[in-house]
Amino acid sequence: MYSHTLMHSETLEIPQRVAEQVELNVSKIKKVAAHIRSGAPNLIVTCGRGSSAHAAIYAKYLFELSLGLPVASFAPSIASVYGANLKLEGALFLAVSQSGRSPDLIAAAESARVSGAYVVAVVNDEECPLSTVAHEVIPIRAGVENSVAATKTCVGAMSVLYDLCAELTRSQEKRGALKALPGTLKMALQCDWSSACAVMRTADQALIIGRGLGLSAASEAALKLKETCEIQAESYSAAEIKHGPMAIVRKGYSVIAAAMPDGSGASVHAIAHEFLKREANVYVVAARSKMSQESSGLHMPEAEEPCLQPLIFLQAFYLFANRLSIERGLNPDRPLSLQKVTETT
């Protein structure tokens, strides 16, 4: 009963699409990585909106941890509203977009190129205006995405970024983990999170907690609950939540805690424990080997390399959001007043 939507069928496509992408992008990734290496950038700047912004958060942690390069986020308004250029000589500029058609994103990429950055567009629709502005385009290869809620293009953008990082770091471990990724994503399709569905059927509010690499997945999950389930879900790092916002968590409040199998997981488990003491409905999502005894746990398979865990989480989460949307009497393919291509200026 949950399988008739576009969101569902496109989520099921993810493992196969990622496998094709990794295979077909080999020479492109090598070429772009070689060019980046030759330029020896001291800064990476990302730009994206919506789900693509969450892929950009993923890139921030991934590249900072793997390459030690600082990663800044380019606010499109700097170019499109204020008409300002930044000093980006020698920087790597990564523009992420499904459609590649948002005027403000194109203005940002143009501004970065004029400022001396090497502009790489990660896009699903290669024949887009953003491509004409970029020095190089890496295709996401997710196929046509008809669901208004992005699923396969978001995980696909993340796997492109991971692929580029693996090539830049020449990490055999990362390359091996990427080859194994489609298989683990397929396993994630079997996750049963129906216990959380039952409780969140009537929720109007929720928090999604992550930290570090997991913050990208938490942010994307929160957006999906807003757009497909009309739940005001907000993502927070397990540390940032303590600086005030946790005041809203009371008995019966819904919390999903995405615990990654790296050093960040402990603080996510700790804040989940704190919210359980307040009698909130807390669901900790963890790899089976890291399951906490003390809370309602949702299982996810473990990625071969911790940096890939956010993609595994999202694979399972998208199915969950689709089901929750339907259980709430909504149609995830027809969110209130939203279009597929959002052109912001």
Next chain:
Amino acid sequence: MYSHTLMHSETLEIPQRVAEQVELNVSKIKKVAAHIRSGAPNLIVTCGRGSSAHAAIYAKYLFELSLGLPVASFAPSIASVYGANLKLEGALFLAVSQSGRSPDLIAAAESARVSGAYVVAVVNDEECPLSTVAHEVIPIRAGVENSVAATKTCVGAMSVLYDLCAELTRSQEKRGALKALPGTLKMALQCDWSSACAVMRTADQALIIGRGLGLSAASEAALKLKETCEIQAESYSAAEIKHGPMAIVRKGYSVIAAAMPDGSGASVHAIAHEFLKREANVYVVAARSKMSQESSGLHMPEAEEPCLQPLIFLQAFYLFANRLSIERGLNPDRPLSLQKVTETT
């Protein structure tokens, strides 16, 4: 009846504290600015948590627009959880904190210093561990802040950052506007936003819309509604909100739109108009000369220079949040389970 709280009295102190700060920091600001200029940084990195993170968002737009330097945000977990160092040779690292005692913030500043950055701490408590890690300390001079919800330290941190920017750009216009700031802040104490109070008395959810420079103020306002009013308020840029999250805005939903008197104001007015069509309760906050005819408007005095408008907005907003908290039967000085000093690791 709204004036017996610490939050209220500390909010009233802001104009005087800022005036003292500007006067007493003259030589310190000159010294730090001279050192920054001599180092010719090509990157600014900020770090802060909670309200200080919002001052850091303000710094991002301010320095990017005024100096053209890219501004990145340092995620404390990179240092404290993952133990990684970034390549920050020659960068300017701005650590913002009220207490200067969060272990993860101190770890971040230490990591930046080891990586070759020039570390400047903007703190209220000068005798803090963070100060010992920094090359230079610029005091916020807000006096002791006892209210759990930060008010004067946040606006104070923002005015320090503006002061530094004015000195770095040698802008007579910015210096003049800074001198006039306490007077405009004082005028903002007269703002009457009681109409919004009446409607939001029973709200559990809200959105605060800003864009560009105004996004910092929107983020800080959303945090204040969470911690003092137990309203799940989230901030969004007028552009980002279109990428899915606006699905949650229906009839009767509360929206505060912070329209700055610069190029970003138009998109904030436009999204407010869209939400009015959905019969949401929309309050547009604008300078009197920029008031929209079509929505319930809340007035704020206009800063001499548009970059200072977020501080004016917050001056008025803090009084509003204090009043709304009390009208909701809460005590803004005693938020649920929060302490004044939040030590995150």
